[in-house]
Amino acid sequence: MADLLFSGVQPTNVLHIGNYIGALKQWADVQHRYRCLFCVVDLHAITVPQDPAKLRKNVLDTAAAYLAVGIDPNRSNIFVQSEVKEHTELGWIMSTIGKMGELERMTQYKDKSAKHAENTSVGLFSYPALMAADILLYDTTVVPVGEDQLQHLELTRVLARRFNSHFGETFVVPQPLIQKVGARIMGLDDPTKKMSKSAISASSYIAITDEPEVIKKKISRAVTDSGTTIEYDEENRPAIANLMTIYHHATGKSMKEIEKEFAGKGYGDFKKALAEAVIYMLNPIQKKLKEFQSDPAELTKILDRGRDAAQEAAEAKMKIVKEKMGLGR
Numbered sequence: 001m002a003d004l005l006f007s008g009v010q011p012t013n014v015l016h017i018g019n020y021i022g023a024l025k026q027w028a029d030v031q032h033r034y035r036c037l038f039c040v041v042d043l044h045a046i047t048v049p050q051d052p053a054k055l056r057k058n059v060l061d062t063a064a065a066y067l068a069v070g071i072d073p074n075r076s077n078i079f080v081q082s083e084v085k086e087h088t089e090l091g092w093i094m095s096t097i098g099k100m101g102e103l104e105r106m107t108q109y110k111d112k113s114a115k116h117a118e119n120t121s122v123g124l125f126s127y128p129a130l131m132a133a134d135i136l137l138y139d140t141t142v143v144p145v146g147e148d149q150l151q152h153l154e155l156t157r158v159l160a161r162r163f164n165s166h167f168g169e170t171f172v173v174p175q176p177l178i179q180k181v182g183a184r185i186m187g188l189d190d191p192t193k194k195m196s197k198s199a200i201s202a203s204s205y206i207a208i209t210d211e212p213e214v215i216k217k218k219i220s221r222a223v224t225d226s227g228t229t230i231e232y233d234e235e236n237r238p239a240i241a242n243l244m245t246i247y248h249h250a251t252g253k254s255m256k257e258i259e260k261e262f263a264g265k266g267y268g269d270f271k272k273a274l275a276e277a278v279i280y281m282l283n284p285i286q287k288k289l290k291e292f293q294s295d296p297a298e299l300t301k302i303l304d305r306g307r308d309a310a311q312e313a314a315e316a317k318m319k320i321v322k323e324k325m326g327l328g329r
């Protein structure tokens with residue numbers, strides 16, 4: 001049987017091109033090589049406060065986005081995390097396998113708890129235990145994510161091995177799958193910070209739903225480095241390197257080809273071409289997104305089917321886990 005691929009995105013706000021380039025584009029590219037489960041991780045979203053009505057809308061929009069980027073629902077299963085209760089169940093168990101010190105070291109926890117200093121939830125802390133459960137429930141072998149999730153994945157591997165050594169071989173130890181370039185798209189306004197949905201300024205990111213005019217404006221305002229040439233030098237010229245990375249993904253051109261294309265030209269020409277390329281890249285996604293958003297019956301059918309498939313596998317795994325641990329009778 002083909003290896004299992006699992007990944008997920010939190011249904012918070014709208015997806016940006018960092019999510020697309022770092023994660024979803026990769027899902028679409030490799031889906032045919034694996035059996036795939038793509039999850040809308042709503043239980044992770046509630047580790048910071050969410051408005052219920054907005055959350056429910058975001059769950060459906062995120063699932064629609066998976067389809068819009070090209071996930072084929074006839075081959076892959078798409079489902080909502082909270083609809084398969086085994087995620088919570090194994091998440092609790094994983095929180096008993098992880099150590100305080102290990103979870104305290106997680107960068108995402110440190111960043112987010114600093115932002116929500118007044119009311120950091122216990123769930124924000126144990127978030128990686130739930131993520132480990134998502135992955136381990138399905139004997140996942142590969143997990144395509146952006147670079148910011150590598151640390152969580154490494155912890156997942158540690159928890160899987162620890163469980164296996166305490167209770168006997170139970171979980172497959174998964175591998176990350178990361179883009180060679182573009183695993184970490186940076187903010188347009190600040191190339192030292194990753195592009196993020198929770199950025200204070202919307203000009204920091206391009207949403208996959210942004211209109212052409214908005215995309216043009218955001219790219220024209222994107223910060224650049226002190227040089228003038230279009231040359232890839234991630235260390236010394238991170239701003240232009242970031243824009244070139246986006247261009248590379250939008251056009252499929254290599255860095256060398258891009259440098260050649262813009263030899264003797266300046267930032268103005270490059271930004272114009274970049275805006276056009278991003279608009280072109282997002283156009284089919286935006287069209288499909290609207291189609292799926294306007295056909296909730298089709299989306300419901302796909303999510304029901306995904307839930308049933310995930311449920312069956314998750315139930316079988318939990319039975320084994322409980323037996324090994326001596327839980328229940």
Ligand code: AMP
Pocket residue numbers: 008009010018019020021022023024144145146147148149182183184185186194195196197
């Ligand atoms: P999140 O929005 O945190 O649920 O992230 C969803 C997916 O997008 C994960 O695989 C992240 O690693 C990836 N991701 C988020 N931000 C970026 C970014 N700026 N660059 C590349 N990948 C990203």
Ligand code: TRP
Pocket residue numbers: 006007008009010041044130131134135143144145149152
């Ligand atoms: N923590 C991931 C993020 O913020 C989302 C996520 C939850 C995930 N469970 C997962 C990603 C399992 C891959 C596999 O991006």
